[in-house]
Amino acid sequence: MGCGTTGTSLALALTGAGVRVALADDDPRAVAEAAALGAGTAWTPALPPADLVVVAVPPAAVADVLYDAQSRGLGQVYTDTAATKEIVSAEAELRGCDLKGYVPGHPLAGPDGPGRAAADAARFTGRPWVLCPYDTTPAAALETVAATLDLVGARRVDLAPHVHxxxxxxxxxxxxxxxxxxxxxxxxxxxxxxxxxxxxxxxxxxxxxxxxxxxxxxxxxxxxxxxxxxxxxxxxxxxxxxxxxxGDPGAPLELALTLEEGRRGQAALRRAAEPGTLEDVPARRRS
Amino acid sequence: MGCGTTGTSLALALTGAGVRVALADDDPRAVAEAAALGAGTAWTPALPPADLVVVAVPPAAVADVLYDAQSRGLGQVYTDTAATKEIVSAEAELRGCDLKGYVPGHPLAGPDGPGRAAADAARFTGRPWVLCPYDTTPAAALETVAATLDLVGARRVDLAPHVHxxxxxxxxxxxxxxxxxxxxxxxxxxxxxxxxxxxxxxxxxxxxxxxxxxxxxxxxxxxxxxxxxxxxxxxxxxxxxxxxxxGDPGAPLELALTLEEGRRGQAALRRAAEPGTLEDVPARRRS
Incomplete structure (x- = not known):
């Protein structure tokens, strides 16, 4: 649900992995464009409930879209992709959503903007995908979402919403x-x-x-x-x-200390992206 | 004079353009490394005065190095490459340097840092190179420096030091x-x-x-x-x-206006780098 960059990219990746994907969006053109890219077929009411419904809409819309989808019985398990998790997961709870079937999530799938905004099946490969299960989330629901992350090559990272x-x-x-x-x-x-x-x-x-x-x-x-x-x-x-x-003569020294700290931070970020540094440490997955 | 990244890159580019380059640096290893890269040969006192001496040292050292080089008669014309120009050109004046033979300059030759710091003959190609001539700079001295910029493919931009x-x-x-x-x-x-x-x-x-x-x-x-x-x-x-x-409900609107201004600034910077936008407008050169 939601055929923006994230939703369409995920649909492309899942379709490519052999999953049957039904596409939905308030804007029929978005559905048509995603379908034309090979991301799946337009959802129709005749379809049976999905194994997983992905709510890929802006943060403020997640709780309403989720509640509505659950009310209509569109799926067995639900997740979302919003970039904030504490308010979104609290809103879902306050809205009365079925939390047993909903695992809040956020794919950290990298840059958007001109030249990079296009939907891309490889968008999640090797990238972190945060899940913020509730204390009460059943293992089976979590497994359904985790298996989907595996299918698109994302690295699962479990975090509490406020830590995320x-x-x-x-x-x-x-x-x-x-x-x-x-x-x-x-x-x-x-x-x-x-x-x-x-x-x-x-x-x-x-x-x-x-x-x-x-x-x-x-x-x-x-x-x-x-x-x-x-x-x-x-x-x-x-x-x-x-x-x-x-204009203190000591200014260069004091500035250099800040710049040196920045240089070390930059180097740490650079090293973290080098192959074999973090990606090859599956033990880091907290599952 | 100065076999850091900027000095060595310029020496490589000039050597590649058929210019004879003599290399000097307080650190003999820096000279040896630049020479080993093919940037030129080590300067010796037996050499005649150079057509152009490039003082490629940190900003605070320029005036002293320039004064010393002029006192020893090492060249006909001098320029520097320091990233600040108002203090550097004022210091050269106060230090008693011969301003008729010195054209302050600054190549905007792009990123340094790990992975990009290496000397590179193409470092200046198509990039701006600011010159800050004094009111009294003779045309011949300016022409010598400008011709050097042409040889390495840089785009000359004349600016007053405080504007730079x-x-x-x-x-x-x-x-x-x-x-x-x-x-x-x-x-x-x-x-x-x-x-x-x-x-x-x-x-x-x-x-x-x-x-x-x-x-x-x-x-x-x-x-x-x-x-x-x-x-x-x-x-x-x-x-x-x-x-x-x-926590005002209007917060998203007010933030969006700032973000929209940032987005327009980002787009302007991106467009400025597109081929044919600025590089192909030689009339912009103020010479």
Whole structure:
């Protein structure tokens, strides 16, 4: 349910793995486009309940879509793909959804935005896919979702919803706003500046390419943890600016210590992506 | 003079263009390594004055190295490659350098850091190279430097030193500190976080890979303009955090407006890099 980039990519991957996929979306054109890509066939009321219903809609819509789908008996087990988990899973509970059949999830399937937004069957291969089961989630429901992650090559990582949200604030939601703040300076298309811009800056702001409405909803859904990250970074930048303003001869030393810490963080992130560092450690899966 | 990445890359490019290059560096190993790459031969006192001496040393060292080289009569014309220009060109003047033979310069030759730091003859091809001639710079000296830029395929852009510094604060120096601030969170190698990190975050912090000492010197040399950029971004992040903290139902709208501005800035930067957008407009050269 939901034929955006995530939903269509998952449908393509599952169809490619031999799974029969029924596509649904409020927008019939989205269904038609996904079907034309080979992602599956349009859902019809005549179909029997699905083994798994994937609710691939924006965070604020998950609870309603899930409740509605469960009320209509569309599937045996349900999951979602929203980028925030604490509010989404709490809303599902408050809305009265059947939690025994719902496993909140979030595929960390990487960049979207121009040039990368297209649906892609390989989108989840080797990438983490977080599951946030409730304490009461039956093992069978969890297994159905986990088996689906296996089929598309994702790495399952189980986290509590609030832990997921804090981590995503650090890894994605906070950095997204930082990229946007960096990029706003260039929104007026100031040509002399643009003429001198280099690839490093372009890389740094690429995150700002995402859909503003979807992202603002994600940020508002993860407000506290994201605000923590933004305030920490703002504090670091304010402190660096104060050091520079003071014109102290010791300024280069103090700045170099911050830059050295940043260099070490960059190196740690780089190493984490090298083959054999993390991907080959299946023991890390908490299942 | 100076066989770091910039000096060696330029020497490689000029040697490849048929220019005889003499290499000098305080560190004889750096000269030997550059010579072994084919960048030229070690400078000796027996050589006649060079047509052009390129002072490729960190910003704080330029004036002294230039003064010393001019005193010894090592060349006809001099330029430098430091990433800040207002203080460097003022220091050269205060130090008593011969300004008639010195054209301050800065190649915007793109990313450094692990995996990209290696000297590369193509480092300047199609990239901007800023020149900041003094009002009194003779046309012949400027022509010597400009011809060298042509030989290595760089795009000459003439700017006043303070304009260069403000632009670089926006394009490079400020974003460098933002990347470092983003990356510090990961310096402790926190594994659960690193396991979930994606390529977008890795791209965003790649700028933090540069040498902390060189960068802190660059930042301190361009203190005011960099502080302006950092304070502006810190203000944007603080404002976004406040919106999120307020929990106002209008928060998504207000955030979406900022994100939309960021998205437009990102798009402008992306378009500026597309072939035929800026590179093919030689009329932009202010020579």
């Amino acid at each position: 949200d804090r981590m995503l604030a650090e890894l994605s939601h906070g950095p997204h706003l930082v990229a946007a703040a960096l990029a706003t300076r260039f929104a007026d298309g100031s040509e002399p500046l643009l003429e001198l811009a280099g690839d490093r800056l372009r890389e740094a702001v690429r995150g700002a390419a995402g859909d503003p409405w979807l992202w603002s909803e994600v940020l508002a859904h993860n407000a506290g943890p994201v605000a923590d990250v933004l305030e920490r970074i703002a504090g670091q930048l304010t402190r660096a600016a104060a050091i520079l303003r003071e | 510094d403000r632009m670089l604060a926006e394009l490079s120096h400020g974003p460098h500190l933002v990347a470092a601030a983003l990356a510090t969170r990961f310096a402790d190698g926190s594994e659960p976080l690193l396991e979930l990190a994606g390529d977008r975050l890795r791209e965003a912090v790649r700028g933090a890979a540069g040498d902390p000492w060189l960068w802190s010197e660059v930042l301190a040399h361009n203190a005011g303009p960099v502080a302006d950029v950092l304070e502006r971004i810190a203000g944007q992040l603080t404002r976004a955090a406040a919106i999120l903290r307020e």
